[in-house]
Structure formats: structure tokens, C-alpha cells
Amino acid sequence: MMRTRFQHQIEELREKLLRMGGLSELAVDRACQAYTERDLGRCQLVLENESLINAAEREIDELAFDILATQQPAAVDLRFILAVTKINADLERVGDQAVNIAERVMDMIELPAVELPVDIARMATAVSAMVRRALESFVEGKAELAQAVLEMDHVVDRMRDEAFIMLVRKMNDEPQVTQQALDALLVARNLERVADHATNISEDVIFWVLGADVRHHAQAASASPRPDTREQ
Amino acid sequence: MSSASTAIVIPPISLWRRLVDRAMTGVAVLTVLLVLLPLFAIFAYLVYKGVGSINLAFLTQTPKPVGEPGGGMANAIVGSMVILAIASLLGVPLGIGAGIYLSEYGRNRYGDIVRFISDVLNGVPSIVIGIVAYGIVVIRQKHFSALAGGVALAIMMVPTIARTTEQMLLLVPQAIREAAYGLGVSRWRTTLSITLRTATSGVITGVMLAFARVAGETAPLLFTAFGNQFWNWKTDQPTAALSLQIFTYAISPFDEWHRQAWAGALVLIVLIVSAVTAVRIAVRRGTLAGA
Amino acid sequence: MGVGITVEHLNAFYGKTQALFDINLKVLANHATALIGPSGCGKSTFIRCLNRMHETIPDARVEGKVRIGEFSVYNGTSATQLRRRVGMVFQKPNPFPTMSIYDNVAAGLKLNGFRNRRQLDEIVEKSLHSSALWDEVKDSLHKQSGASLSGGQQQRLCIARALSVQPEVLLMDEPCSALDPISTGKIEELIFQLKEQYTIVIVTHNMQQAARVAEFTGFFLLGKMIEFDKTEKVFTNPSDKRTEDYVTGRFG
Numbered sequence: 001m002m003r004t005r006f007q008h009q010i011e012e013l014r015e016k017l018l019r020m021g022g023l024s025e026l027a028v029d030r031a032c033q034a035y036t037e038r039d040l041g042r043c044q045l046v047l048e049n050e051s052l053i054n055a056a057e058r059e060i061d062e063l064a065f066d067i068l069a070t071q072q073p074a075a076v077d078l079r080f081i082l083a084v085t086k087i088n089a090d091l092e093r094v095g096d097q098a099v100n101i102a103e104r105v106m107d108m109i110e111l112p113a114v115e116l117p118v119d120i121a122r123m124a125t126a127v128s129a130m131v132r133r134a135l136e137s138f139v140e141g142k143a144e145l146a147q148a149v150l151e152m153d154h155v156v157d158r159m160r161d162e163a164f165i166m167l168v169r170k171m172n173d174e175p176q177v178t179q180q181a182l183d184a185l186l187v188a189r190n191l192e193r194v195a196d197h198a199t200n201i202s203e204d205v206i207f208w209v210l211g212a213d214v215r216h217h218a219q220a221a222s223a224s225p226r227p228d229t230r231e232q
Numbered sequence: 233m234s235s236a237s238t239a240i241v242i243p244p245i246s247l248w249r250r251l252v253d254r255a256m257t258g259v260a261v262l263t264v265l266l267v268l269l270p271l272f273a274i275f276a277y278l279v280y281k282g283v284g285s286i287n288l289a290f291l292t293q294t295p296k297p298v299g300e301p302g303g304g305m306a307n308a309i310v311g312s313m314v315i316l317a318i319a320s321l322l323g324v325p326l327g328i329g330a331g332i333y334l335s336e337y338g339r340n341r342y343g344d345i346v347r348f349i350s351d352v353l354n355g356v357p358s359i360v361i362g363i364v365a366y367g368i369v370v371i372r373q374k375h376f377s378a379l380a381g382g383v384a385l386a387i388m389m390v391p392t393i394a395r396t397t398e399q400m401l402l403l404v405p406q407a408i409r410e411a412a413y414g415l416g417v418s419r420w421r422t423t424l425s426i427t428l429r430t431a432t433s434g435v436i437t438g439v440m441l442a443f444a445r446v447a448g449e450t451a452p453l454l455f456t457a458f459g460n461q462f463w464n465w466k467t468d469q470p471t472a473a474l475s476l477q478i479f480t481y482a483i484s485p486f487d488e489w490h491r492q493a494w495a496g497a498l499v500l501i502v503l504i505v506s507a508v509t510a511v512r513i514a515v516r517r518g519t520l521a522g523a
Numbered sequence: 524m525g526v527g528i529t530v531e532h533l534n535a536f537y538g539k540t541q542a543l544f545d546i547n548l549k550v551l552a553n554h555a556t557a558l559i560g561p562s563g564c565g566k567s568t569f570i571r572c573l574n575r576m577h578e579t580i581p582d583a584r585v586e587g588k589v590r591i592g593e594f595s596v597y598n599g600t601s602a603t604q605l606r607r608r609v610g611m612v613f614q615k616p617n618p619f620p621t622m623s624i625y626d627n628v629a630a631g632l633k634l635n636g637f638r639n640r641r642q643l644d645e646i647v648e649k650s651l652h653s654s655a656l657w658d659e660v661k662d663s664l665h666k667q668s669g670a671s672l673s674g675g676q677q678q679r680l681c682i683a684r685a686l687s688v689q690p691e692v693l694l695m696d697e698p699c700s701a702l703d704p705i706s707t708g709k710i711e712e713l714i715f716q717l718k719e720q721y722t723i724v725i726v727t728h729n730m731q732q733a734a735r736v737a738e739f740t741g742f743f744l745l746g747k748m749i750e751f752d753k754t755e756k757v758f759t760n761p762s763d764k765r766t767e768d769y770v771t772g773r774f775g
Contacts, residue, residue, distance in 0.1 A: 408619060415634070
């Protein structure tokens with residue numbers, strides 16, 4: 001097996017990205033738990049760990065850049081590195097969204113708790129599952145897992161739309177809970193954004209694995225599926 | 233390297249080795265000197281013995297009858313030149329042609345046969361070649377001639393020229409030939425205009441070597457050119473040659489002739505060296521900068 | 524001005540050993556096509572079959588059809604005629620050492636009987652311009668021998684020499700392997716410009732060079748052509764796993 005140094009660098013890149021994925025996933029989970037349990041402590045944690053995610057993003061970009069400059073990767077290796085840089089950016093945005101949710105929650109905690117006709121917890125579970133599955137598809141290099149994430153996005157979009165309608169109605173009916181409702185609406189939107197990022201990550205995985213650009217709902221039909229997909 | 237005990241240490245060159253190295257260099261230089269010594273000795277001796285007898289008369293007159301002082305080897309000088317010219321005209325094209333065949337077309341068993349015959353021919357005693365030329369030319373024409381002498385010398389030139397030409401052509405890199413083929417040049421044209429041209433200086437060296445060797449041959453001329461005391465401008469009559477004349481004079485009992493023999497030998501050497509040098513200069517001048 | 528090349532069921536043998544197995548491909552006119560593959564894969568043998576240079580090796584034999592433009596390479600045309608329409612540049616620059624720069628460039632014409640001095644002057648100048656060497660040698664055309672130039676210049680001289688017989692196809696067998704990066708860069712620029720007038724087939728060990736210079740790339744392995752496609756496809760998403768393994772450096 002040739003190019004040991006190159007292989008090590010690719011492995012390092014993969015591990016770094018996975019670790020960052022873990023951090024981002026954790027941030028979203030924490031923020032959502034903070035919402036359901038109205039926990040200030042968890043919000044603080046999310047805000048504190050934001051810097052770790054940003055530092056990871058920088059590290060990954062640097063390493064990817066280095067490999068591109070010095071190793072002239074081609075074909076699947078090239079696609080992998082490009083995919084990693086994109087997933088990198090999406091994961092960082094996920095971290096940002098987690099921070100946004102935490103800030104919303106911190107807002108909401110100061111207001112009296114009210115009953116809202118929206119099941120953020122259920123949405124959070126779905127979104128969290130999407131992120132996890134997207135990262136899994138990256139780990140396994142399996143396009144089918146990534147494809148599944150793309151399909152789950154519709155579900156989350158519907159949830160967000162429903163939440164929007166219900167919350168607007170609530171705000172019209174009971175103007176005194178407008179602030180809480182708005183906060184909840186924003187949290188729902190943030191979660192939907194996280195789902196979008198998970199979708200992006202899946203598209204990037206498909207690009208890497210199949211060499212097909214399926215962004216913006218283009219089909220993967222033109223890509224030639226390989227008999228054994230390379231494990232990175 | 234881990235510990236000092238397992239490290240590999242290369243010792244400095246010992247005094248003994250340096251002395252041996254110097255001694256060997258000295259031996260090499262000594263052998264060169266030993267080889268050059270007879271060469272210079274011969275030349276010096278020739279000059280010493282012969283230079284006194286070289287004068288205008290020597291270079292312009294024909295031999296006088298026995299007993300009379302004076303006279304020269306003018307006819308022998310010219311005769312040698314004529315015989316060598318004929319030999320070159322016959323031997324050089326034949327030799328180069330054979331060399332081209334051996335190098336370009338003869339990398340097979342037929343070529344090996346030709347090479348073998350050439351080597352054998354190289355080893356045949358010169359007097360035998362003279363007799364063969366006698367049989368081929370003199371008996372047919374019923375008289376001695378410069379032509380017969382030229383033929384004999386040509387036969388002697390061919391193997392040397394063929395072999396050196398072959399070697400020089402083989403030294404031309406195949407890449408040069410391929411470059412020519414790639415341009416759509418035919419094989420024979422490539423051989424003559426490219427391969428041969430690239431090897432020119434080496435081929436000329438081979439020709440000069442053969443020339444210098446036969447220029448001094450005497451035995452083959454004994455039964456072919458035969459020698460002549462008088463001027464002869466026809467190629468089909470017995471012709472004087474320097475080597476023959478030197479031989480005749482040297483075995484004679486006359487001191488006068490002995491002196492002239494020395495002079496003749498000196499003239500012969502000078503002529504050969506001049507010819508080779510002149511060709512060398514001409515070739516160098518015709519070569520381009522950087523080639 | 525260039526023509527396309529069609530190769531059908533080409534098999535090549537050296538004595539009993541088969542070097543090429545059933546090669547089929549089409550080279551587009553006025554494009555550059557690169558052939559890549561590990562050592563001994565047959566790409567040099569293949570390119571030499573296109574102008575019948577492999578015939579200079581004893582016991583070499585070819586089966587199959589090759590067409591350059593409309594005429595057939597193996598039935599009918601003599602090898603020397605063919606080679607005047609298909610130029611070749613070799614791995615190690617090989618200018619004729621005893622000839623001046625001018626004579627080197629004009630060699631293909633002069634050795635084939637062309638004598639008109641004025642036209643020769645024109646063609647030599649044009650060829651040296653085409654190979655980006657004119658400015659560097661215009662003052663010493665007749666005085667300097669071909670071998671006195673630097674490596675990169677020599678190779679450009681060889682390119683000029685090949686171009687002076689006005690071929691339609693230019694075959695290049697690893698033209699830059701013996702050169703430094705700057706000379707390589709100049710020659711790659713050249714190939715880019717030459718494409719407009721000639722059809723170029725270039726064999727190269729350097730995949731990045733193939734990627735930079737050629738629109739199409741063929742991957743050879745053990746005498747077979749594994750894949751032939753647009754260069755971007757071969758280097759970003761090749762169809763065959765063996766191609767991918769080679770291109771990503773996992774072997775070769």
C-alpha cells in the first residue's frame with residue numbers, strides 16, 4: 001500500500017471531522033434538553049463549548065487545505081476532501097444554531113412557563129436523529145443512509161410549518177403569551193435549519209461516495225454506483 | 233544508529249594504502265614512458281641519421297646508377313603517394329561499406345561470418361597478400377604496376393577500416409536513428425546521412441589508422457609495384473615506392489645508399505604524420521561549435 | 524488541420540510475447556489525448572504502433588487496424604510515407620549532434636529531397652516559432668550545433684523538427700520526463716497551443732500533466748486499455764476501480 005503519509009492524513013481528517021460531528025450533535029441535544037427542562041446550566045454549557053466547535057472547524061480546514069496542496073489527491077480522495085470541507089462548514093453552522101436555541105431558551109426561562117401547542121421535543125428528536133444518521137452515513141460511507149436523511153427532511157419541514165401555523169394562531173388568540181410563542185417559533189426554525197444542514201451533510205456524503213451532485217434535489221441516477229464503495 | 237558499540241565506523245585511509253596508491257600511479261606513468269621511449273628513440277635516431285642527407289637533390293631527383301654519388305628518391309615519394317591513393321580509393325569505400333553492413337544490417341549470423349573472415353584477413357602475413365595481388369593483377373596484366381600495389385594495400389586496409397567503422401557506428405545512440413525514422417527518412421538514407429555522419433570523426437580515425445599502417449608496408453609491394461629507378465607516370469608500369477626503395481638501399485653494400493635509406497625512412501615517417509595531422513585538422517575545422 | 528485516429532482490435536507482439544490486447548479507441552482531431560498507466564503497461568508500445576516505429580524492433584508484429592484520417596496505417600502506405608504525416612517526439616531529446624540548429628529543424632525536409640532554400644528558411648522559422656524556440660536561437664541558427672542547447676531547448680528543437688514536415692498528428696512519448704519543471708511548463712503551454720493545428724497523443728507518467736494538458740485520457744494496464752474517457756471524469760470519478768486505484772496512487 002503506497003502513500004502511507006497521505007493515508008494517515010486522510011484518516012486524521014476523518015477522525016477530526018467525526019469528533020467535531022460529535023460536538024455539534026451534543027450541542028443540539030443539550031440545547032433541546034435545556035428547552036424541555038428549562039435548564040440554565042445546560043444553556044451555559046452550550047455557549048461555552050461553542051469555541052471548541054469553531055476551533056475544530058479551523059483545524060479541519062487547515063488540514064484539508066494542506067492535503068490538497070501537497071498530495072494532489074484525485075478521484076475519490078479528492079471528493080472526500082472536498083466533502084469534508086463542506087460538512088465542516090455545515091457542522092459549524094449546526095453549532096451556531098445550537099447556540100441560537102440556547103439563547104432563546106435563556107430568554108424563555110425568564111418568562112413564565114406556558115402551555116404551547118407545539119411539540120418541540122418531538123421535533124428535536126427527529127432532527128437529532130437526522131444529524132446522527134448523516135454522520136453515520138459519513139462514517140460508513142453508505143449512500144443509502146445519506147439518502148434516508150434526505151427523505152426525513154420533508155417530515156421536519158412539515159413539523160416546522162405546523163408549528164408556525166399553531167403558534168401564530170396562539171399568538172392571535174392569547175396575545176399575552178406572544179413572547180413565549182415567538183421564542184418557541186424561533187426554536188422551531190432553528191431546528192429546521194439544523195435539519196437542513198444535516199441534509200447538506202448527506203448530499204456531500206453522496207457526492208463523495210457516488211461522485212454525483214444531488215444538491216438542490218438533483219437525482220443521483222446519473223452516478224455510476226461502484227461495486228465496493230471505498231471506506232475512508 | 234543506537235549505541236556506539238554497534239555503530240559502523242569507516243576507518244580513515246591508512247598510510248599503507250596511500251603509499252600503494254602512489255606507487256601504482258607511479259608504475260602506470262613508468263609503463264607509459266617505457267612505451268613512448270622506443271617511439272621517441274626511433275624518431276630521434278631517424279632524425280639523427282637521416283636529416284643530414286635530406287636536401288633539395290634528394291627530394292627532386294631520381295636515383296643515380298650504382299657507384300655515383302647524389303641522386304634522390306623523388307620518384308619513390310611520388311610513387312608511394314600514387315600507390316596509397318589507389319589503395320585508399322579502393323580500400324576506404326569497401327571498408328566503410330563493410331563496416332556499415334556489419335553495424336546496421338549484420339547483427340546476425342551472416343554478419344558474424346563476415347566479421348570472422350575480416351579478422352582472419354587481418355592476420356594474413358602481408359607478403360602473402362602481396363602474392364595474392366600478384367596472382368590477381370600482375371599475372372593477368374603481364375606486368376608489375378602501381379595498380380597491383382594499390383590492390384595489395386587496399387586488401388590490407390579493408391579489415392581495419394571495416395571493424396573500426398562498425399564500432400564507431402555502433403556507438404551512435406539508437407535514439408538518433410529513431411529520430412530520423414520518426415521523420416519519415418528511409419533506412420539507407422538514415423544510415424548514410426545521419427548515422428555515418430554522426431560517427432564521422434571515429435570512422436576517419438579508423439581510416440587513418442589503416443592508412444598509416446599500409447603506408448609503410450614493403451612486402452606486399454615487392455611483387456606488385458616492384459620498384460622503379462626512373463620516373464613513371466603510368467599506373468600500369470612498375471612503380472617506385474619509398475618503402476621498397478628504403479629496403480633496396482638498406483640491404484645494399486653502399487654507404488651512400490645507406491645514408492639515402494635513412495633519409496628516405498625519415499621522409500616516410502614525416503609524410504605519414506603530416507597526412508594524419510592534416511586530416512585531423514580538416515575534420516576539426518569542419519565540426520560545429522558544441523558538437 | 525489535424526485528423527482523427529481510429530484504432531480497432533489492435534494486438535501487438537514482440538516475438539511470442541503479446542504486448543497489447545485488443546485495443547479499441549478513437550482519438551479526436553485537434554484534441555490532446557493522454558495515455559497513462561504504470562511501467563510496462565504498453566502505452567509506449569501502443570503509441571509506436573501508430574506510426575509503425577515498433578517495426579524497428581526485430582520480431583515485432585501487429586494485428587488489427589489503425590486509421591489516421593482516411594488512410595489505413597497497416598495496409599498500403601509505406602512506413603516512411605506514414606511517418607511524414609505523423610510526427611514523433613521522444614522521451615530523451617535527440618537532436619542530431621553533428622548538425623546545426625537550422626539543419627536539425629530542416630532535416631526532415633532536406634533528407635527527403637526538399638531543396639528550395641528560401642522556402643526552407645521560412646519553414647524553419649515558422650517551426651521554431653511554433654515551438655517557442657525562435658527567440659532563443661535566432662542568432663545562432665547556423666553556428667551552434669543542436670546538441671549544445673539545454674535539455675528543455677533541445678526538446679523544443681525536436682518538436683520544431685517534427686513540426687517542420689507539417690504532420691497532421693504529433694505523438695509524444697513522455698516528452699517532459701527528462702526535463703526540469705520550467706521547461707516542462709513551457710512545453711505543456713506549447714501542447715496547448717499546438718492542439719489547434721495538430722492532433723496530439725501524449726504518453727505520460729505524470730498524471731497531473733495528463734490532467735493539465737489533455738481533454739481525453741486513456742488508462743492502460745498490462746497491455747489492455749482499461750478506461751478511456753474525458754480527463755475530468757478519469758480524475759474525479761473514474762468508472763473502473765483499477766483506474767481509480769492507479770489515479771489515487773494506490774499502486775503504480
